[in-house]
Structure formats: C-alpha cells, structure tokens
Amino acid sequence: MRRFVADLHVHTLLSPCAAVEMTPRNIVWHAARHGIDIVAITDHNAGDNVPAALAAAKGTDVTVLPGMEVETKEEVHLVALFEKPRQLFAWEKVVAAHRSGRMNDTDRLGAQFVVDEEDNLVAVKEEMLLTSLTLSLNEVCDQVNALGGLVIASHVDRPAYSVLSQLGFIPPGLALAAVEVSRRTPRAEAAKRFPAIGGLPVVTASDAHTIEDFLSGPKMAFNLEAPTLAEIRQAINNENARGVVL
Amino acid sequence: MTVNDLVGTLPLTVVAGQDRLAAEVTGGYVSDLLSNVMGFAAPGSVWVTMQGHQNIVAVASLAGLAAVIVAGGAVPEPETAAKAETEGIVLLTTPLSSFELVGQLYRSGVKGQ
Numbered sequence: 001m002r003r004f005v006a007d008l009h010v011h012t013l014l015s016p017c018a019a020v021e022m023t024p025r026n027i028v029w030h031a032a033r034h035g036i037d038i039v040a041i042t043d044h045n046a047g048d049n050v051p052a053a054l055a056a057a058k059g060t061d062v063t064v065l066p067g068m069e070v071e072t073k074e075e076v077h078l079v080a081l082f083e084k085p086r087q088l089f090a091w092e093k094v095v096a097a098h099r100s101g102r103m104n105d106t107d108r109l110g111a112q113f114v115v116d117e118e119d120n121l122v123a124v125k126e127e128m129l130l131t132s133l134t135l136s137l138n139e140v141c142d143q144v145n146a147l148g149g150l151v152i153a154s155h156v157d158r159p160a161y162s163v164l165s166q167l168g169f170i171p172p173g174l175a176l177a178a179v180e181v182s183r184r185t186p187r188a189e190a191a192k193r194f195p196a197i198g199g200l201p202v203v204t205a206s207d208a209h210t211i212e213d214f215l216s217g218p219k220m221a222f223n224l225e226a227p228t229l230a231e232i233r234q235a236i237n238n239e240n241a242r243g244v245v246l
Numbered sequence: 247m248t249v250n251d252l253v254g255t256l257p258l259t260v261v262a263g264q265d266r267l268a269a270e271v272t273g274g275y276v277s278d279l280l281s282n283v284m285g286f287a288a289p290g291s292v293w294v295t296m297q298g299h300q301n302i303v304a305v306a307s308l309a310g311l312a313a314v315i316v317a318g319g320a321v322p323e324p325e326t327a328a329k330a331e332t333e334g335i336v337l338l339t340t341p342l343s344s345f346e347l348v349g350q351l352y353r354s355g356v357k358g359q
C-alpha cells in the first residue's frame with residue numbers, strides 16, 4: 001500500500017473553455033514532474049482526447065483514468081470515471097445518441113481540439129460540447145454504473161451546473177459514488193457548509209482548464225495497492241484498509 | 247383565484263393532482279434553479295419551470311406551492327408524475343414558453359409576491 005496523489009477532474013483543449021496548453025502530453029508531463037500519480041481526463045460531454053493521454057502516459061509513472069464531465073438535461077455536471085478505455089468508448093456511444101444536435105460556435109464558445117500524444121492536431125470536434133445532453137441525471141448515473149464506471153457530482157459548492165444549485169438537494173437513491181467540491185471549499189468543511197451533501201463521501205479536484213489550475217488546484221491523496229479506479233472506489237468508501245490521506 | 251380557474255382559461259394540462267385543483271393561488275414564481283425556489287417562492291404560489299426532475303415535487307411540497315407548471319413543452323419524468331400524485335402536488339404542463347405563460351398568468355391576475 002502506498003500514497004497516490006490523484007486529480008480526478010482535468011479538462012484538455014477539447015473542452016472549449018480550456019486553454020490550448022492543455023494538451024494530453026503537456027498534462028502528463030506536468031503530472032510526472034509534480035508528483036501527480038493519477039489524472040482523470042474529463043472533458044465536457046466528450047472523450048476524444050483520452051486515447052492521446054493514455055498514449056502520452058505510457059512509459060511514465062502517471063496513470064490516466066478515462067473520464068468525461070457529463071452535462072445532464074437538468075444542467076447538472078457529473079464526472080464519470082472508467083477503468084478501461086473500452087468502457088469510456090461504450091459511454092461515448094450513448095452520449096453521441098443524446099446530443100442536442102447543435103454545432104459548436106468557435107468564436108463565441110471556444111475551439112474544441114482533438115490531438116494525438118505528440119500535440120498534433122487530429123480533428124476539430126464539431127458538435128457543441130458545452131451544452132446539456134438529453135439524458136437525465138438518473139439515466140446518466142444508472143448507465144455509467146452499468147458500464148462499470150463511477151459517478152461523482154461535480155463542484156457541488158458552486159452556484160451553477162451543480163446538482164445542488166439545479167435540483168436543490170440530492171435525489172434519494174441516486175447512484176453517486178461521491179460529491180466533489182472545488183478549490184473554494186476545504187474538503188473537511190464541505191459537509192458542514194453544504195448539509196445537503198448528507199452522508200456522501202466528499203472529494204476535491206482541480207477542475208483544471210489551464211496548467212496553472214492543474215498545478216495549484218486541490219487534489220486527493222489516497223492509500224491504494226495500485227493506481228486503479230477499483231482501488232479508488234474502495235478508498236473513497238474507506239474499505240479494505242484503502243483510504244483517503246488527510 | 248384557484249388552480250382550476252387557471253386550468254379553465256390557459257393552455258394547461260393536468261398531469262397529477264386532479265383532486266387538488268381547488269387550491270387557492272396567491273402568487274407566482276418562475277425559476278429553473280430549485281435551490282432558488284426553495285429559498286424564495288412564497289407558499290400558495292404557482293411555480294413555472296422547465297425542470298421535469300422528480301425533485302420539483304419535493305420542492306413544491308416543502309414550499310407549500312399551489313401548483314407546478316412545467317413549461318416550454320418539456321415532459322416531466324414518469325417518476326415525477328407518480329411522485330406528484332402520491333404527494334398530492336398539482337403538476338401541470340403547457341406548450342407555452344415560460345415567458346408566454348408568465349405573461350398570461352399575470353394578465354389573469356396572478357402576481358409575484
């Protein structure tokens with residue numbers, strides 16, 4: 001068992017609101033240099049830059065987790081994390097079938113770049129990513145879990161796009177593994193400041209859109225046997241001697 | 247004015263709470279942020295929203311609202327309708343946009359508080 005530093009919510013330049021410096025290669029390079037062992041790549045409603053991040057991490061000590069920040073039809077942001085790339089690919093198919101049909105407006109919203117592990121431009125994603133899918137909160141949670149993934153409610157301490165701002169409280173029985181607080185809330189104070197969190201585990205992450213965010217933003221430290229999602233799931237729940245390092 | 251008066255004059259469909267249409271309407275509120283509704287909607291109001299999630303029922307119940315109107319042709323989730331029925335909340339839908347509906351509500355005498 002050893003300590004792993006994890007950032008479970010990082011955007012690449014595929015997200016229209018992220019800086020172009022957020023290439024998978026650059027994220028992995030900074031992670032390796034700054035002792036960030038686990039990085040989840042979580043772009044808005046898309047996973048196209050995950051393969052490049054996985055390729056960039058090959059041969060390094062950095063583990064990349066395939067992920068996505070999903071926007072439900074209630075305009076709630078959720079971080080979906082997967083163990084295996086094929087689980088994410090299966091999820092991307094579900095997402096593709098539930099898009100708004102609108103195309104991105106690069107001038108107004110920002111560009112959506114797909115790149116390879118050496119920062120070469122592969123494609124410009126045409127679909128508008130910064131908008132809600134037609135899937136409900138419950139549908140996203142159920143389907144991500146059915147694919148073997150895990151769902152964390154994004155930035156519940158923020159006034160926009162959070163399950164608490166949109167829906168007032170967390171619907172009982174929702175298949176959430178945890179809630180996330182942003183840098184504006186110390187993790188230890190989250191449950192007190194936001195009683196609606198109830199007994200759910202609380203995690204924090206950088207939600208980085210720039211390298212500066214990535215390096216300075218909050219992260220988790222877990223005691224794990226290996227840098228896998230299955231281990232993180234146990235650590236979040238304090239199971240089998242896995243846990244969160246305070 | 248009662249919910250039934252509104253159902254009789256505006257393009258509203260009753261999805262749940264048919265037996266509660268006699269409830270008195272004392273005001274109106276419009277918001278799609280349920281956290282905001284919980285803080286600011288006055289009891290007895292009709293609430294206009296685009297959200298169809300089942301949490302709207304609990305929020306309406308907590309705030310003591312006369313009815314929830316899901317606007318813009320949005321379809322409440324099946325669990326929402328079922329929950330509204332068991333909790334005794336009047337749930338209505340309308341093809342009108344929130345803006346249009348609120349205009350017509352206002353003209354019918356429903357005011358903000």
Ligand SMILES: [Zn+2]
Nearest residue numbers: 069077154161
């Ligand atoms: Zn977000």
Ligand SMILES: [Zn+2]
Nearest residue numbers: 009011069207
């Ligand atoms: Zn984000």
